[in-house]
Amino acid sequence: MTAALTLIVGALLSVLSPPAASxxxxxxxxxxxxxTEVSFQGFGGLTLRGTVLAPQKARGPLPGVVLVTGSGSGVPREYLLTEATEFARRGLAVLIYDKRSAGYTQFRRSYSELADDALGAVRELRAQPGVDPAKVGLxxxxxxxxxxxxxxxxxADAAFVIVVxxxxxxxxxxxxxxxxxxLRRAGVSGSLIDRGKRNFARLGADADLFAEAFHDAPGVLERVRQPVxxxxxxxxxxxxxxxxPPLFARALRRGGNTHYTFRFFPEADHGVHETPDRGLTRGDALAPGYADLVGSWVRDVTSGRLPDADTAPLPEQDYPSVAIAPSPWWASVWMQTAALALFVVAFAGYPLAALARRLRGRTVRPVSRWAGLLAGAGLTAAAGLVFYIFYLMAAGRYPDPGPVLAGRPLPWLALQGLAAAAVCAGAATAVSWRRAAGSVPVAERVRLGLLLTAGAVFVPWAVYWGLLVP
Known part of the structure; x- marks a missing residue:
């Protein structure tokens, strides 16, 4: 059961990886x-290869910048060729390199190792002829x-930091x-987002399947002394x-760093490329003015002209983000596994035991017809929730939740209906058993006891996952 849950939660690692070249x-x-083709040592002595682009007719030692790509294993340097070309045409020496695949998978990644790789690239660029080693950043x-x-x-080898x-x-x-x-762009709201997806993400982190899920970004920024x-x-x-941006500013200020500049390009996408469809598709070209900003800012800060908390008005985003804490012990992966195991044994075992008795010619009149509904609705709701959220996780940024009614996808509404039916059936079964307690055979009491125990556990479980919440 734990292995199956592990595979399901592994869908959390469908993090947005840039498309890799062949x-x-x-x-x-x-x-x-x-x-200029170069090679250097990254974490663990791994040899990484890259290219340094620079102006053909450079005057004097150049400032330099190492480009660190986004998520994905083995992302080739060509993915950042547009940025490298445009920055180099603004007078910078730019190193792009093939990202490691060793030690980087959907189930494992280490920002610490990637940081060591980046520092290896900084050392290599600082050593290049025509590059000013005191003016190389990240x-x-x-x-x-x-x-x-x-x-x-x-x-301190890194003279500055740029984040995009x-x-x-x-x-x-x-x-x-x-x-x-x-999901919100598809019209979804309510408990599927607020509880279902959020708690599934926490479960993945709890199972160590969401690598670096709780990386302490503010703590790192507090230790950054370079201009940003x-x-x-x-x-x-x-x-x-x-x-x-406000989170960046607060963390930098806590560390005593006020040398930061924040800029926004209203019509640009995640990578500050032009986008033809409001961010859904990455265009080939950089947003107008982006490369000029990088070139002029690097020249300023490496010449001693440091900014002082310089930020433009914030852009508006459609939906706020929500801080997420690790799972409490009662919602941990082990507790969730135990609950699902109980549901399978109790809910599936109730009708299977009845079928086995019929096949042996031993028929026992059920205490209540509601017991069958509890077993069927409870098992279907539990299994359906796992597979539906798994499907949505696997769909990544562009999920199709199905038809949406009043902010709820119809599959989610069906699961909520089943959960409500299971709760009602559990209450009715408990009442019927109490009324007939004296006439219920011992074997049937055991079977009903297990079923009602699962029904009782199902109530808080369904509330936690949002099946009994609007």
Missing amino acids: AAGPVPAPAGLTA WGLSEGGWVAPLAASRS GGNAMTPIRQQVWNESSG LGIWGGRDLQTPPEDN
Whole structure:
């Protein structure tokens, strides 16, 4: 049972990975730029390969920036080629590299290891001819927005930090907001989002299947001493663009760092690319002015012109994100596994035992016809909830919850109806048993006792998951 639950909760790890190219390798030099192939050591001595793009006609040592990509295993350097090309054309030396696949899977990832990889890239770029080693910093996209600050907090080699679509909240909070927003766009509201999806995410983290779910982003930012540039797209559908900047500011200020700049591009997507459909699709081009901002800001901060808490008005996001704590002990993966095991044994066992007796020619009149409804409705509701939320998790950002009525998908309404029927049937069965207590055979008492025990456990379980909540 635990293994089955583990596989189901593994759907939580359908985190938004950028599309990977078919193969990683050398990058040809774009017009007006040079391309230098490099290799360096990352965490655990792993050799990582990358490319440094720089202007062909550079005057004096250049500032440099290492680009740290978003989530996904083995993301090739070409994924950030547009950013690298545009930044290099603004006078920067830019290192892009193939992300590790070793030690990075749907079931395991380590921001600490990725941060060590990024610092290895910083050391390599600092050593490149024509690069000013005192002016090399880090740029992180999405997941890289957790990794780049962590790397900078560990080493003064990084002169600055840029985060794009970054989060100063836990990954589980960001991911639940991301997936819940997809449901809200489909017209869904209520307990499916507030309890079902949120608690399923916590269950995944409890089972150690949601890697880095409670990464302490504010704690890391408190240790960052370098100037920070935060950039968000107003059409970001993956990271809450209104909630995160104040969280960044508070964490940086707690650490005594007021050298930050926050800017927003209203019509840009998660990666600050142009988007033709309000963030659903990533366009090829960067948002107008984005590359200019990065180039000018890096030149300013590496020349000693540091910003002082410079932020633009926040963009508006459609739905707020919600802080998510780890599961309490009574809702842990072990307790959930025990509850599901009880439901299977009791709810499925009740009719199966009756069938076995009929096959042996021993018929016992049931205490109440309601007992069969309790068994059938309870088992269907429990199994249906697990598989329906699993389906929604696997669908990621673009779920199809089915027809929606008054904010509730019809499959969810059906599960809620079954849960209510199970509760009513349980109460009716208990009343009938009490009235007929003296005439109930011992074997039937055991069977009914187990069934009613499962029915009693089902009530708080269904409330927790939202089946008995509007």
